[in-house]
Amino acid sequence: MKLDPIDLRILNILQREGRIANFQLAKRIGLTPAPTLMRVKKLEEAGYIKRFVALVDQEKIGLPILAFVHVILESHNRKTTVDFMNAMRKLPEVLECHHIAGDEDFLLKVVAASPAQYEDLVLEKLTKVPGIEKVKTTFVLSSSKLETALPV
Numbered sequence: 001m002k003l004d005p006i007d008l009r010i011l012n013i014l015q016r017e018g019r020i021a022n023f024q025l026a027k028r029i030g031l032t033p034a035p036t037l038m039r040v041k042k043l044e045e046a047g048y049i050k051r052f053v054a055l056v057d058q059e060k061i062g063l064p065i066l067a068f069v070h071v072i073l074e075s076h077n078r079k080t081t082v083d084f085m086n087a088m089r090k091l092p093e094v095l096e097c098h099h100i101a102g103d104e105d106f107l108l109k110v111v112a113a114s115p116a117q118y119e120d121l122v123l124e125k126l127t128k129v130p131g132i133e134k135v136k137t138t139f140v141l142s143s144s145k146l147e148t149a150l151p152v
Contacts, residue, residue, distance in 0.1 A: 001046040006031070008152050010039055011048060015149035018052045055148060058111055065112040066140040069126070070104040072133045080131040081105075087129040093121050104136070 003011075009029050013020060020028075026036035043049045058064065073080050081099065088097040088108065096109035112118035118137075126135060 069108040071106040
């Protein structure tokens with residue numbers, strides 16, 4: 001599927017206003033509701049829209065600690081890598097797990113309710129995953145930009 005300017009406008013609006021009513025979206029892009037809905041469905045079916053979500057304030061739900069965790073594996077074979085990725089999928093505190101190039105092997109985005117809870121995550125869950133050689137944590141003090149929308 002090749003995206004045209006209308007598709008890009010739809011994606012741009014939906015990234016920022018996922019709950020916008022179809023008739024409002026149609027009005028903003030200059031189409032009637034029926035073809036607008038068809039375009040959105042095609043974008044979903046083609047995988048351009050993965051899902052619709054609500055962005056929740058992590059502090060208001062009691063998870064004020066945000067950390068980026070750098071992980072180095074003992075071995076760089078496929079089994080160790082896949083086993084590590086599968087283990088991270090099972091930890092709800094791990095929001096993102098990225099296999100990266102550079103000095104570290106993985107970069108994790110992790111949330112916790114407190115420093116003690118983060119320590120428990122590291123000592124009782126993370127470091128018990130086989131194949132980990134080193135874990136290095138960077139705590140976020142504040143964030144000057146948080147964006148979920150891709151520049152389309």
